[in-house]
Amino acid sequence: MSIRNLDALFRPQSVALIGASNRPGSVGEVTARNLFRSGFPGLVMPVNPKYRSIAGVLAYPDIASLPETPDLAVICTPPDTVPDIIAELGARGTRAAVIVTAGFGEGGHEAGLARRQAVLDAARPHLMRIVGPNCLGIVVPPAGLNASFSHLMPGTGGLAFATQSGAIVTSVVDWAAARDIGFSHLVSLGDMIDVDFGDMLDYLARDPGTNAILLYVEAITSARKFMSAARAAARMKPVIVVKAGRHAEGAAAAASHTGALAGEDAVYDAVFRRAGLLRVYSLEDLFHAAGILATRQRPAGDRLAILSNGGGIAVLATDALIDEGGALAPLDTATRQRLDGVLPPTWPHGNPVDIIGDADGPRYAAALEALLESDSNDAVLVLNCPTGVTSSLEAAEAVIDTVTRMAPDKPVLTSWVGELTARAARTRFAASRMADFATPEEAVKAFMYLVEDRRARETLMETPPAQPGDIRPDRDGAATILSAAIREGREWLSEPEAKSVMDAYGIPVSPTAVARTPADAAARAEEFAVPVALKILSRDITHKSDVGGVALNLTGADAVAAAAQAMLDRVARHRPGARIDGFTVQPMIERPGAHELILGLKEDAQFGPVVLFGQGGVSVEVVADRAIGLPPLNMKLARELIGRTRVVHLLRGYRDRPAADLDGIAVSLIRIAQLAADHPQIVELDINPLLADATGVIALDARIRVADRAGSGLDRLAIRPYPAELETPVELAGIGPAILRPVRPEDEPAFHGAFARLAEEETQLRLFGPVAISGHAAAARFTQIDYDREMSLVLAEPGPAGKATLYGIVRMSADPDGERAEFTLIVQPDKAGAGVGTCLMTHLIACARSRGIGELFALVPAGNAAMLALAHDLGFHAERVADREGLTRVFLHLTQA
Incomplete structure (x- = not known):
């Protein structure tokens, strides 16, 4: 299902309220009152055998007695009654229902889960759509529909809001009412047994009355549907999301570095980024983002001009801008000369444009006009702090008149600092639909929301460069290695096996020999004729250095044999039960100044495989410099993934250090992502370290965890890869x-x-x-x-x-x-x-x-x-x-x- 029958949910011609009530303060009474008083032009039919009428409107004893089939039913009855109600409504032809009632498996209760399934079974034959259960309801102001127990009816506007929390809906409605901000839809999704965020994004993206979409997310269901819907919606209009539950306390410890680093919230961050959504981290930020997006202003870039009558608040705004990743717009010569003509000689002749504390309305207007006509900035932030010699309200009126007269194609944001003196100015800005904020920092953050939204949508449309080279992976060769380990009942591939899989996918690896005994290890080292690295080979040990299972720079057969025996003794003390299969011997890779990186793959429970990149080495968890992306990847996405880490600044080169082979790193990430798509048996993977310098990349160590899975495994991927x-x-x-x-x-x-x-x-x-x-x-x-x-x-x-x-x-x-x-x-x-x-x-x-x-x-x-x-x-x-x-x-x- 997706948008099928959602027209009956959001544009019904008739509504039945099952469980309507006259009992003051009850859900049935409040919902009935909202339906009757919201201006809905269609038929509202209350159903309750206890009452002859509800709020003076004729009530019906049951569904069978309704004079016509309702398009939409709102259900407020006890949970045990709901499955039969859905079945009866569906048989009659009702196409959508909102289940306000709770008791359908919240907390994993067995009886509730059984009711949940019974509701789905009753709705499915009729293609009936369900919002909820355990929700506040839905509100569609343009249709005059308030099928909820919200305390207010919001006005009509271009914002749509979908949330899993009913309490968040009422908070947003209350906030918006004070600012005269309207909505196209407010939808409390509740437990999302049917209609979910993917459905809402599909519907709202195509709704001409919706200019921006707000989401309050606790968990995503149907990852593939969500990603497809979100990416499509974000190309058409801004989508802002706040995710609750960012810290997964008590999560099970992972066996690999990737598992330890790729936490749940980091995955959600990658999901939202890949979909082109603007993520915020608090309700306050959601309100601010909603407010600025409601103005429908879109900057062409990130260059901000700051106009202020006080130097201190302008400096605070500048600091906030730099902290948020924006740019202070330069003042071109023509604009500076124009400002010279309208400002006192003592103005600082730069951006921020300090027009001095005695600035009156005409001075604000003249300076703002000069900045709006300049091509050297993408937006203007106008600040005001109260003084005893000028009127803050007069300054606000001057700004409003200038913006109204010039109708600039760039955003103008304001922050009148203070409370008592600024109150009248803020009222005027709100009435004029101008974006006003209590502090300069809030205004700057709002400007950056506009910038980030533009960047996100541009990123969705960027054309990736072609991959260097044309390496065709040996899928069959890799599959043979993986299948052999699964047949033998092994969870982890040996290091040589893991490297063979990497080699099959074109990722350079260091040559590795397997030795069964210390003497055998000495012989293998002699064949390399260079200093070698010796590592323990055990299916039970994933982090070899933790148990003394790594020795480096060994020269000569005697040194290798002695190190191997000592290694056996150390491992026996640290892991006495571990099965020892021998040793791996590989030549030391002498790459002075090469960077140690980690590339990884982890299976997320909701979104399937995710790819990790970051600074590697033995301290990888301590450094925790990593970024996460979703497969499949291309060169643009891989380079963007690399660019979200701190180590990228080193990789780009500095002083006498040349840049590392960033293309080689990016191609390796693409190959890791392709491994995830091609081989569902891979559930966890580490390459640590991957050495990278100007000459290229090479994997020194690799580990792969596998599981027995049938089929192609494509359904587990949140984004369908290239077919x-x-x-x-x-x-x-x-x-x-x-x-x-x-x-x-x-x-x-x-x-x-x-x-x-x-x-x-x-x-x-x-x-x-x-x-x-x-x-x-x-x-x-x-x-x-x-x-x-x-x-x-x-x-x-x-x-x-x-x-x-x-x-x-x-x-x-x-x-x-x-x-x-x-x-x-x-x-x-x-x-x-x-x-x-x-x-x-x-x-x-x-x-x-x-x-x-x-x-x-x-x-x-x-x-x-x-x-x-x-x-x-x-x-x-x-x-x-x-x-x-x-x-x-x-x-x-x-x-x-």
Whole structure:
């Protein structure tokens, strides 16, 4: 399920309140009062056999006696009654219900869990959607619907708020009412047995009345659905999230460094970052973010100009800006000269622009106008502290008049510091819909929310560079090693086995020999003829250095044999029960000045595999310098992951130290992520250390933990990886050997090279649908896709993505429920008639059918005879579009074809 029947939930024509009451203060009484008084234009039908009427409105004794089938039912009855109520409503045709009642498995109670399942079983046959249980209800101000027991009815506006906590809803409503901020939707999701955050994001992203989405999250369900919905929503409008329960006390200790470092909240942080969501850490921050986003201002960059009548508060704002990662805008010469003409000679001639403590309204207006007309800043923060010689209210009026008159395309934020004197000014700013904050620090943080939102959405649309090289992993070789360990009942691969898996995926590893005895270890060392590292080999010991199982820089057979025997003695004392399989011997890698890094993989219970990168070595947990990302990765994402650590500053080089091979590190991270996608048997992985310097990277030690799992394991990934199984070699007359494959984000340069030169009339003729294809944003729609919901197939010459020529591309975008998918086809002009379109469409139809999509359709210019003929040949039906002159809708029912 996704958005199916959510229209009945949020735009019902009729509502039944089951458990309505006249008892003052009861949930049934408050909810009834809210439904009657919220301005809902439809029919409200209270149901309770105890009452003839509810608040003067005729009540009905049961569902059977209702005069019509309600679109939406709100249920406030005892928990044991709810499953039968859902069954009766569903049989009658009700499409959505809000269950306010608690008692459905909170805390893991067995009886409640049984009720929960009974509700789902009753709703499922009727495709009935459920919000709750254990929730406050829903409020849709534009529809006049208040199906909740909230204490206030909020006004109408562009913010939507979805939360797992009903108490948070009432707090937000109270806060917003004091600031005259309105909402499009407020939804208390409660226990989320059906409708969850993914559903809400899908629905709200498409709602024209919603400008920004706020989320209060305690836990995410259906990780894949959430990620797909969140990434799609964040491309269209700001999404702000506050996550409760950031510290997982009492979490089980992990066996690897990665497990110890990749905590639950760090994973959520990676999830929100990858989805393009703006994360805040408190309700106060959520309020501030909501307030600034309600203004719909969007800065072009992070350069802030600060205008103030006091130097002290301007310095505080500057400090806050730098702390938050913003930039103090420079003053260009023209702006400085203009300010010289309107400010006293004593102004400091820089940013912050201190207009001196006796600044009146006209001085504020003149200085603000100069800054708004300057191209050297992206936003202006106007500050005021009260003085005895000027009026704070007059200054506020001047700022409001200037902004109203100039209507700048850059944000203007204000902070009138103080309380008593500033109160009137804040009232005026609120009435004028201007963003005002109590302190300069709050204002700066709000500005940075705008900046971070812009950055997040730009990151979602960035085109990644192509990977250097074209290494094809040996999947079968790695799978053989993993399967052998599982058959033998081993949880951990040996170091040589783990390194062999790394080698199969193109990650450079140090050569390693296995020795069974001290004498054997001495012989292996002689073969290397250089100083060696000796390590204990045991399936029971994962951290060898903790038990004295590592010896370095050993020279000569005698030294190796003696060290091996001493190692056996130490390990026997520290881990007397450990099984010893022997030793590993490897040459010492002499890379003076190389950085020790850690690369890892861990299975998260909710989001599946996550990739870790950070500073490595024996002190890795103490240093705790790490960042986490979700697979799959590309070069852009891998470089961004590296850039979120402190060690990156060393890796970029300093003084006489050259930069490390950042591309080599990034490719290694991509290979680790690919291992996660290809081999579900891998549940934990460490490479520690990975040495990195200017000459490249090499893994000195590796460990892999495995578990017996059947199937592909793709469902455990929060983001569907590149579907390599769809790659198909083809050969067409006039083209020769080619490959049909899913598109990659790296294909964008080739996309522009093949199609961006199409003239407008050619575009209309060669597209199924009048779609613009020039520019980065348009190309990204074809090349940066969610493989779980969309598909773009390309026919290309063999070669790496981004460099191989594209002959044609077809894109399919399905609705969230998978009922219908719209497609667009583009063929390179000089390849028309070569069978490119037929080849692409044939494979797209097969792909759509395999995904269970019911209908494939497109809008075709009526004069495009060639395209209509192709559609006809492929079995599509055609019909004129009544309200779109000149367009024909072609469609294919896949379930019937």
